Amino acid sequence: MNETPASAPPRIEANGLTKRFSGVTVVDGVSFLVEPGQILGLIGPNGAGKTTLFNLMSGVLKPDAGRLVVNGTEATGLPPHRLARLGLVRTFQLARELDKLTVLENVLLAAPANAGETLTGALFRPAATRRDERAATERAREVLALVSLSDHEAKLASNLSGGQKKLLEMARCLMAEADTILLDEIAAGVAPHLVDEIALLIQRLNREHGKTFVIIEHNIGFIRALASRVVVMATGRVLAEGSFAHVSANPAVVESYLGQAA
Numbered sequence: 001m002n003e004t005p006a007s008a009p010p011r012i013e014a015n016g017l018t019k020r021f022s023g024v025t026v027v028d029g030v031s032f033l034v035e036p037g038q039i040l041g042l043i044g045p046n047g048a049g050k051t052t053l054f055n056l057m058s059g060v061l062k063p064d065a066g067r068l069v070v071n072g073t074e075a076t077g078l079p080p081h082r083l084a085r086l087g088l089v090r091t092f093q094l095a096r097e098l099d100k101l102t103v104l105e106n107v108l109l110a111a112p113a114n115a116g117e118t119l120t121g122a123l124f125r126p127a128a129t130r131r132d133e134r135a136a137t138e139r140a141r142e143v144l145a146l147v148s149l150s151d152h153e154a155k156l157a158s159n160l161s162g163g164q165k166k167l168l169e170m171a172r173c174l175m176a177e178a179d180t181i182l183l184d185e186i187a188a189g190v191a192p193h194l195v196d197e198i199a200l201l202i203q204r205l206n207r208e209h210g211k212t213f214v215i216i217e218h219n220i221g222f223i224r225a226l227a228s229r230v231v232v233m234a235t236g237r238v239l240a241e242g243s244f245a246h247v248s249a250n251p252a253v254v255e256s257y258l259g260q261a262a
């Protein structure tokens with residue numbers, strides 16, 4: 001059930017995004033659309049530029065050329081907290097200081113009112129009202145239930161398994177009220193049963209909550225199972241795009257990537 005109106009603009013419009021490091025072009029004029037309700041897989045060999053592209057899309061890096069439009073709003077060069085306000089959030093490995101907080105506190109800190117504030121400010125500033133705090137806690141608990149971490153809310157984040165930390169990253173995106181979530185290798189290093197749980201969660205958030213996803217992943221089975229559209233990158237450029245069946249039948253994709261990954 002996706003509540004996005006048919007006329008909604010693309011969630012993300014990347015137009016000629018380009019990034020150079022020391023004169024080397026690692027993202028080279030990349031253009032594509034992410035439509036509302038899509039699960040888009042971004043695949044390609046090591047060094048293809050996928051993470052750098054994510055950094056451009058999530059405001060971690062500014063492009064040297066090209067444009068980014070998020071939900072119909074010009075967003076080129078905006079920092080992560082401004083993009084979050086437009087509905088676009090990326091999962092990050094938990095920062096070390098967040099490891100020392102409980103699971104519930106981690107989720108509370110991702111609430112939209114805290115976006116862009118310092119950790120210290122968000123923790124020690126007196127809350128506007130107790131009612132607001134109670135509402136935020138209630139919402140954080142709903143989000144933790146969605147990602148099956150309710151039983152772990154009082155644990156320190158550092159005591160979670162690798163897979164549970166990924167679920168916590170997802171919970172933080174949901175608490176930030178993102179409509180589009182960028183996932184960078186969410187299945188990497190995760191126990192197989194939790195990989196399946198993460199895949200089911202992505203499907204449920206997509207179908208029942210209308211969330212749009214862009215997923216970088218080397219686990220091709222994960223992409224095949226989830227992605228309604230796939231963009232293949234190689235040497236900084238888009239090599240192919242379309243359904244998984246379409247791109248996996250492309251000889252250039254097989255040669256540059258799938259031949260080794262399969």
Ligand SMILES: Nc1ncnc2c1ncn2[C@@H]1O[C@H](COP(=O)(O)OP(=O)(O)OP(=O)(O)O)[C@@H](O)[C@H]1O
Binds near residue numbers: 021048050
């Ligand atoms: N900050 C940086 N400074 C210089 N070069 C960089 C920087 N970040 C990335 N690169 C280079 O840019 C190229 C693309 O890297 P990137 O991490 O975006 O690729 P990727 O497709 O995500 O690879 P992987 O699948 O291995 O994660 C690589 O050659 C990398 O060494």
